[in-house]
Amino acid sequence: MSDIMIRRRHGKSLTEARASAEHMAAELNEEFDLSYSWSGDVMRFKRPGVAGDLAVDEHEVALNIRLGFLLFALKPTIEREIHRFFDENFPV
Structure with missing residues (x-):
């Protein structure tokens, strides 16, 4: 397994940040067939070979992804896309 962890500060309200996360998740769902659901301000997502969560608060977004063995070789490409x-969705 390989992990990707990214944190980014944002200048949005919590509602705006959550809406941006929702937009981002919808794009990922469409492009990569990634299913997701919200639990409070944490979005959990998965598809075969990938699982993770995106936490949103008033100041930052934090993304944690676990890649399966078969996607390990694509980690740099996946990180670039993220x-x-x-x-x-969260410009600095």
Whole structure:
């Protein structure tokens, strides 16, 4: 297993940050068939070979992803895509 952990500060309200996270999750669902659900301000997601959570608060978003063995080789590509999604949805 390989982990990806990314934290980013944002300048949004909690409601705006959660809406951005929801938008990001909808895009990931459409592009990668990633299922997700919310538990409070934590979104949990999964698909075969990938599981994780995205926590949103008033100041930052924190993403934790666990990649299965078969996706380990794609970790750099996946990290680039995550940063791109963060840049679009949580600009600094």
